Amino acid sequence: MAELQLQSPGRQPTIRDVAELAGVATSTVSRALSNPGRVNHVTRERIEEAAAQLNYIPSSQARGLSSGRTQTVAVLVPDITNPFYFDIIRGAQHQLKAAGYTQLLVDTEESAEMEADALQKMRRSADGFILAASRLTDAQLAEAAAQQPLVTINRAPAIAPTVVIDTPSAIIQALEHLVSLGHTRICFVGGPATSWSNAKRWQAFQEETTERKLTTFSVGPFAPKTTSGAAAADAAVHTGATACIVFNDLLAIGMLQRLRERGIRVPDDMSIVGCDDIFGADFCNPPLTTMASPIEQAGRVAVSMLLSRLNPQYGGTSRRLAVMPTHLTVRASTGAAPS
Amino acid sequence: MAELQLQSPGRQPTIRDVAELAGVATSTVSRALSNPGRVNHVTRERIEEAAAQLNYIPSSQARGLSSGRTQTVAVLVPDITNPFYFDIIRGAQHQLKAAGYTQLLVDTEESAEMEADALQKMRRSADGFILAASRLTDAQLAEAAAQQPLVTINRAPAIAPTVVIDTPSAIIQALEHLVSLGHTRICFVGGPATSWSNAKRWQAFQEETTERKLTTFSVGPFAPKTTSGAAAADAAVHTGATACIVFNDLLAIGMLQRLRERGIRVPDDMSIVGCDDIFGADFCNPPLTTMASPIEQAGRVAVSMLLSRLNPQYGGTSRRLAVMPTHLTVRASTGAAPS
DNA sequence: ACAAGGATGACAAGCGATTGCCAAAAATTG
DNA sequence: CAATTTTTGGCAATCGCTTGTCATCCTTGT
Structure with missing residues (x-):
């Protein structure tokens, strides 16, 4: 007799619960959910129904464990409270969300050291990095770029793919x-x-x-x-x-x-x-x-460039450089030179 | 003969590599790194040296898998580009970082639906939530609070622990x-x-x-x-x-x-x-x-309240309510009433 | 010097998902 | 209707780490 797993109230439903409810193997559930073509239409519907009923959400941790990916991108900015970065952050968030990624925001407090540190510490927890206005030296940056996928914003394009604001x-x-x-x-x-x-x-x-x-x-x-x-x-x-x-x-x-x-x-x-x-x-x-x-667009483009690097299969032409146009907006702080 | 694992160049070092280099079992490495008291002093030093040499960083994914925890807290704000939230975000980030947690920032775009959605979707990937200026109804909020640890900022204290700005x-x-x-x-x-x-x-x-x-x-x-x-x-x-x-x-x-x-x-x-x-x-x-x-402090306090809930062992008196003092700052936009 | 107790570290069983492999079932063909 | 191909879905290994259990070895006290 199969042992009936008693579901403790606070426990999160696992793929096993879904499989049991749908009467299939866990592998079938996994495939139904992430590789729909591989599974019979009606079986899949049954599985999806079971998943919905249990309010099942796959654990990104377990998923990442075998795939080695986290579906997460870290965005490093020198100062969260600098309004310049708002729109970059928001642009990046939009684009990441659309691609099913999660954004990890890090404030490096204008410090190259904190930046390098974050880059190291988060090596395992992010699939890639967006470095806005990096304070790293060229050498540090090159080292980081060699270790993990990253895209910079406003930085020399020679070292890593870059979005520059012109x-x-x-x-x-x-x-x-x-x-x-x-x-x-x-x-x-x-x-x-x-x-x-x-x-x-x-x-x-x-x-x-x-x-x-x-x-x-x-x-x-x-x-x-x-x-x-x-x-x-x-x-x-x-x-x-x-x-x-x-x-x-x-x-x-x-x-x-x-x-x-x-x-x-x-x-x-x-x-x-x-x-x-x-x-x-x-x-x-x-x-x-x-x-x-268009700062928000810069954030979006940076994410696109990174994602096309992370997922070469979808990725279009993975450019190494994008230049955002800039124009002068004249307001009241400029006027004729004093005579 | 033990099979020598060939280390492919791009691969991240695992606990196994460290154990091998230090000449101990993986469990010893694990304990040495996260439960220092349980391991001999000199062994631990040897392990730490090996870890440093390999530039080893434990995978938070694998770690979380068995513990069920992610060491991550999600911070939900209605609008990232509203400067009011900057300091909350920054305060929260400081406090989280100090406690070894990672911050997940989410912009819910002033939408109760997106907020509820994020709360559901991220159930598995965050240990707790900070809801700044939640747009949820009381009922939704109560439901969310029942499912996962959360602290609100500027919200009725009846439902969940709260930091209110007075x-x-x-x-x-x-x-x-x-x-x-x-x-x-x-x-x-x-x-x-x-x-x-x-x-x-x-x-x-x-x-x-x-x-x-x-x-x-x-x-x-x-x-x-x-x-x-x-x-x-x-x-x-x-x-x-x-x-x-x-x-x-x-x-x-x-x-x-x-x-x-x-x-x-x-x-x-x-x-x-x-x-x-x-x-x-x-x-x-x-x-x-x-x-x-003191907005930044509000963010910090919210995090403290959440963490003391997540880790009752350290946690002091887990309060349910913190009130931030407020004062009027008089500048030039107020003056005598027109006569 | 011997027994009792503590400290130490190895073994192995998970955690929740993915995935290669293969058998069973279904569909197609001659 | 049998033979062959294709589809479907189950088994089990695996990802990297934690942790309960237990054998071993070192301290102590008498």
């Missing part, structure tokens, strides 16, 4: 805008030294200003937070520039506050251009001229 | 503030109908205004987004009130923008009080008077 081209637009307003003394307010985006922006700034023969200054590095804005504003003012291109909006908004405190009018005395068009850029005072791009 | 008391402070500025016609701008916080805030507003014999109005419900601010502002203006207490800052900031567009001066013509003191409340125009509270 702010350098927006910087050119921004300079054009400032020049057309009569500015000739322009200051670049730099972000974190370990940020690749910052390097690219600075590079674009330098090239374009040299070509246009503008007088330039640079200050920084500053942490990408509003609280760093005060120091940044003071430093920028000290250079004597009449306009600033700022590493990102967080910093730019902080500068706006400080300039107001000091009685320096924006844009009358000083024009400010931010970068990223984050939440808040439209309602700060004055509203910030900034460089906008 | 905005009702702040509403009283806000009313006092407005009254002292000479306002007598005050409008409550409501948030989502399914939001428990909204109900509580409305209730506190009603009680206090009745007691003070103020003339009140209410408009809403509005979605808690800046884009709903225009409609909210128009409706509020239409009531003839001279001051508004607004469900949350997002909505309040949206109203500020609309009022400015319409040439209605804040605070000269209309005072606005928001709620939550989110990112942006300090730099919008004018800076928003709002009710602040």
Whole structure:
């Protein structure tokens, strides 16, 4: 006589319970649920019914154990509270969910060490990684990329597949805008030294200003937070520039506050251009001229690139590089140069 | 002769590899790593060395399989891009990380259905849930709470352990503030109908205004987004009130923008009080008077409550209710009533 | 020096699913 | 109607780790 397993009340139903209820073997249940073609139509329906009746959900742990996959992707961002990442996170989540994956969000607190650590520790629990604005060195990144599938956002495409937001081209637009307003003394307010985006922006700034023969200054590095804005504003003012291109909006908004405190009018005395068009850029005072791009889409594309790598069978053309277009959004923080 | 397992290059080291290298049984390795007291000191060191040498990380999947636990907690928020949740997310993440747990972030998109769905689907993959500003009905919530450990944030404490942010008391402070500025016609701008916080805030507003014999109005419900601010502002203006207490800052900031567009001066013509003191409340125009509270701490406390439930052995006094203090932060969006 | 008690670590049975292999059943063909 | 092919579904091994059981060895106390 088969031993009747007494189902304790709190226990989760297993594949065995389903098999028993449907009167088939567990392997048949497994196949019916994950490989429908392999099982008779009516049997499958019976199994599905039994599963529904028991409210059965397969254990992703057990499933992963044999397959070695977790159906999970980790998304690493330097600072969860930086609004720039919201849309990346949300875009990634959408795309992952659609593909049946789960998102693991990790805040690396702007630290390369924490980032490397998370990458190691989660090696087993995630099938792949999305690194937004990684703070790793090229060497660290290359090592990580060799160990596990990953896609970076805003990072040199040489090392791993990447989605880059084309702010350098927006910087050119921004300079054009400032020049057309009569500015000739322009200051670049730099972000974190370990940020690749910052390097690219600075590079674009330098090239374009040299070509246009503008007088330039640079200050920084500053942490990408509003609280760093005060120091940044003071430093920028000290250079004597009449306009600033700022590493990102967080910093730019902080500068706006400080300039107001000091009685320096924006844009009358000083024009400010931010970068990223984050939440808040439209309602700060004055509203910030900034460089906008489809950030949520960047998150989505990054996930697509990763998934096509993880599942080559479905994957289309697994590109190594996607570039998100950027455009300048002019608001009230830029104006004619003081005469 | 023992068969020598050939280690394929990409394979992850298993407990077996460690055991072999250290010259002990796998069970010893397991105990050495997770139950140190049970294993000889020097053996343990040898094992740890072997593990480090192989760069061994235990598979959380396999570990969870036998224990039935995942060391994972899911955090459900209605809208990832609402800055109010940032600090909750971050607080939760900190606390979870400290306890060796992993955070699964889920955006339920303001939908009770998605929330219930996530709760079901992730039953097996999370040990517990944190529900921030749940949109579930009481019945749904009770059902979910019966099935799995969960802690809510800003929700009736009767059903499940809860962390509430004491905005009702702040509403009283806000009313006092407005009254002292000479306002007598005050409008409550409501948030989502399914939001428990909204109900509580409305209730506190009603009680206090009745007691003070103020003339009140209410408009809403509005979605808690800046884009709903225009409609909210128009409706509020239409009531003839001279001051508004607004469900949350997002909505309040949206109203500020609309009022400015319409040439209605804040605070000269209309005072606005928001709620939550989110990112942006300090730099919008004018800076928003709002009710602040230690949100990050709320996230941390919620996690503590959940973990003490999951691990009763460590857990202190597993409280069912924690109340976060709130205070009014006066900025420039409130002023004397128009005469 | 010997018995009692403790500490240690090996063995093996699961945990819940997947999957290769193969037998039974059904469908097709000559 | 028998022979052959195809479909279907059961058995059992396996994934990596935990843990109960138990033999062995080392301490102690007398």
